[in-house]
Amino acid sequence: MIRTLIIDxxxxxxxLVRKFLEDFSEIEVLGECADGFTxxxxxxxxxxxxxxxxxxxxxLSGFExxxxxxxxxxxxxxxxxxxxxxxxxxxxxVDYLLKPxxxxxxxxxxxxxxxxxxxxxxxxxxxxxxxxxxxxxxxQRIAVKSGSxxxxxxxxxxxxxxxxxxxxxxxxxxxxxxKEKTMKYFEQHLDPDTFIRIHRSYIxxxxxxxxxxxxxxxxxxxxxxxxxxxxxxxxxxxxxKDALKL
Amino acid sequence: xxxxxxxxxxxxxxxxxxxxxxxxxxxxxxxYFYGSSPIEEVFLGNLVFSTVFAVLAIPLWYPVSSCQKQExxxxxxxxxxxxxxxxxxxxxxxxxxxVIAIFPTGKTATTPLEEQLSFGIFQGIMGYAxxxxxxxxxxxxxxxxxxxxxxxxxxxxxKEVEISMLRSQINPHFLFNSLNSISSLTMVDADRAQEMVVxxxxxxxxxxxxxxxxxxxxxxxxxxxxxxxxxEKIRFGAKLQYSFSLTNDALAADIPAMxxxxxxxxxxxHGVYESTEPIIIETNAYMDNDILIVSIKNNYQEGAPMGKGxxxxxxxxxxxxxxxxxxxxxxxxxxxxxxxEVTLIIPPAKKSVA
Numbered sequence: 001m002i003r004t005l006i007i008d009x010x011x012x013x014x015x016l017v018r019k020f021l022e023d024f025s026e027i028e029v030l031g032e033c034a035d036g037f038t039x040x041x042x043x044x045x046x047x048x049x050x051x052x053x054x055x056x057x058x059x060l061s062g063f064e065x066x067x068x069x070x071x072x073x074x075x076x077x078x079x080x081x082x083x084x085x086x087x088x089x090x091x092x093x094v095d096y097l098l099k100p101x102x103x104x105x106x107x108x109x110x111x112x113x114x115x116x117x118x119x120x121x122x123x124x125x126x127x128x129x130x131x132x133x134x135x136x137x138x139x140q141r142i143a144v145k146s147g148s149x150x151x152x153x154x155x156x157x158x159x160x161x162x163x164x165x166x167x168x169x170x171x172x173x174x175x176x177x178x179k180e181k182t183m184k185y186f187e188q189h190l191d192p193d194t195f196i197r198i199h200r201s202y203i204x205x206x207x208x209x210x211x212x213x214x215x216x217x218x219x220x221x222x223x224x225x226x227x228x229x230x231x232x233x234x235x236x237x238x239x240x241k242d243a244l245k246l
Numbered sequence: 247x248x249x250x251x252x253x254x255x256x257x258x259x260x261x262x263x264x265x266x267x268x269x270x271x272x273x274x275x276x277x278y279f280y281g282s283s284p285i286e287e288v289f290l291g292n293l294v295f296s297t298v299f300a301v302l303a304i305p306l307w308y309p310v311s312s313c314q315k316q317e318x319x320x321x322x323x324x325x326x327x328x329x330x331x332x333x334x335x336x337x338x339x340x341x342x343x344x345v346i347a348i349f350p351t352g353k354t355a356t357t358p359l360e361e362q363l364s365f366g367i368f369q370g371i372m373g374y375a376x377x378x379x380x381x382x383x384x385x386x387x388x389x390x391x392x393x394x395x396x397x398x399x400x401x402x403x404x405k406e407v408e409i410s411m412l413r414s415q416i417n418p419h420f421l422f423n424s425l426n427s428i429s430s431l432t433m434v435d436a437d438r439a440q441e442m443v444v445x446x447x448x449x450x451x452x453x454x455x456x457x458x459x460x461x462x463x464x465x466x467x468x469x470x471x472x473x474x475x476x477x478e479k480i481r482f483g484a485k486l487q488y489s490f491s492l493t494n495d496a497l498a499a500d501i502p503a504m505x506x507x508x509x510x511x512x513x514x515x516h517g518v519y520e521s522t523e524p525i526i527i528e529t530n531a532y533m534d535n536d537i538l539i540v541s542i543k544n545n546y547q548e549g550a551p552m553g554k555g556x557x558x559x560x561x562x563x564x565x566x567x568x569x570x571x572x573x574x575x576x577x578x579x580x581x582x583x584x585x586x587e588v589t590l591i592i593p594p595a596k597k598s599v600a
Binding site: 012013034037056059081098154 | 418419422423425426427428429430431433434480481482483485519520521522547548549
């Protein structure tokens with residue numbers, strides 16, 4: 001039996017998948033989830049073999065969900081996103097259904113995954129996630145795993161970001177969280193009017209600055225509202241001055 | 247001191263110096279060929295008079311640039327007469343004394359003052375007039391350029407508004423998701439599927455048939471918004487709730503077609519899409535004398551991007567209202583305690599519409 005979860009915030013959409021799945025005796029539907037949070041919990045609890053995943057969902061999008069689940073099931077995306085965004089999925093080993101979809105198209109996707117499960121071929125998500133990232137313009141939130149919990153960081157709560165090797169430490173008003181991403185990624189995906197890269201190792205939220213002091217020639221210390229102090233390089237200080245319109 | 251064109255622009259600064267150099271050369275040559283004084287005396291004398299004039303003429307910019315059109319022509323003429331008199335007296339006496347100091351026995355020192363004065367005043371008036379006129383010309387050219395630029399900008403933004411309005415009329419996302427819901431309903435509840443197809447068709451017909459400049463009764467708009475919300479209700483179920491409180495005179499009032507639609511789309515996109523809890527959209531409309539007030543408010547879940555304030559949709563509405571009613575204060579946004587409220591103030595319709 002292929003154990004399956006249906007994840008979509010719209011009930012009619014879930015109903016349709018369930019209905020179409022009745023044609024497949026080898027598939028067992030474990031349940032339905034109406035948002036990303038419940039889905040992560042359910043996936044970690046049941047370890048399904050296959051999930052039907054909507055992209056646009058409250059709190060946690062389909063892509064964000066894939067980033068943080070530990071157990072990676074096979075995925076069939078169901079989405080109404082334009083074919084331009086979805087085209088690139090063709091290149092990757094991920095199946096997708098463009099809403100609304102026909103019974104035949106649905107059957108094709110399921111058969112493909114069934115065959116892949118039988119031959120024990122892994123799906124490769126990394127490129128899909130990278131692709132989704134490329135398409136994201138400005139982040140509205142950041143999902144991080146902290147222990148067994150998932151934290152959703154509101155962008156406004158970020159005080160500053162600090163480079164930690166292959167990771168980035170996100171310092172927020174509530175605490176700090178490690179995320180496996182590059183500084184460059186955040187530099188490109190945070191609102192450039194609010195977040196300024198002032199140093200190779202630091203991106204700061206300009207609303208969280210309490211004071212800027214000259215440290216030594218050509219270098220400055222930025223004091224933040226949470227008490228932390230970070231260094232600004234001369235080019236970083238220039239960018240900061242521009243952002244603050246000094 | 248910094249707002250002066252010859253300091254702001256290098257070209258104008260150099261130009262100013264070149265023109266004075268030219269005047270100096272011309273005056274010196276004329277005086278040398280037609281007079282009898284030695285060349286160094288002619289040149290230096292002219293140099294003093296020209297330089298003092300050129301320096302003193304710089305601050306004339308400020309009275310010229312600050313008194314544009316506020317006063318009548320008589321007042322302006324009187325002002326210039328007064329300024330010119332003072333200017334010429336100062337210029338002439340300073341230059342005169344410097345030249346006498348340099349050449350105590352030269353032509354300037356020996357010729358009777360009355361003889362020089364008439365020519366000096368003539369030169370001063372000419373110079374003053376030329377300088378002031380070039381300042382006016384500069385201001386005129388600058389205003390013309392600025393006007394041209396704002397016109398271009400206005401046209402550009404008009405185009406953008408038109409384009410984005412056309413785009414926003416039917417959101418493909420909404421359409422495809424609705425079709426997917428219908429696809430689902432055909433399998434489980436054919437009657438509801440049929441009902442939804444009709445609603446979607448009515449909605450699309452209304453949306454496509456509205457000209458962007460049209461003015462319609464609020465009741466027409468609300469009817470269409472009802473259809474839209476009913477379609478979305480099938481998708482989102484209990485997560486989407488709405489209520490309307492509308493007075494009869496408000497329903498009869500005029501409103502630009504499709505101006506409310508983006509507000510409901512926003513409430514759904516940033517409220518319902520991003521929430522796991524029920525979102526309630528409340529609409530109120532009433533008349534304040536002959537002005538229609540429509541307010542649409544919805545709660546939203548913490549962390550939803552709704553809190554981020556005016557997006558493209560809201561900007562477009564504000565822009566459209568401004569174009570139609572020539573008033574920038576018709577859209578009000580309130581965002582507190584996780585309730586987002588937009589209020590539109592719609593004046594009585596005018597005969598022609600942008």
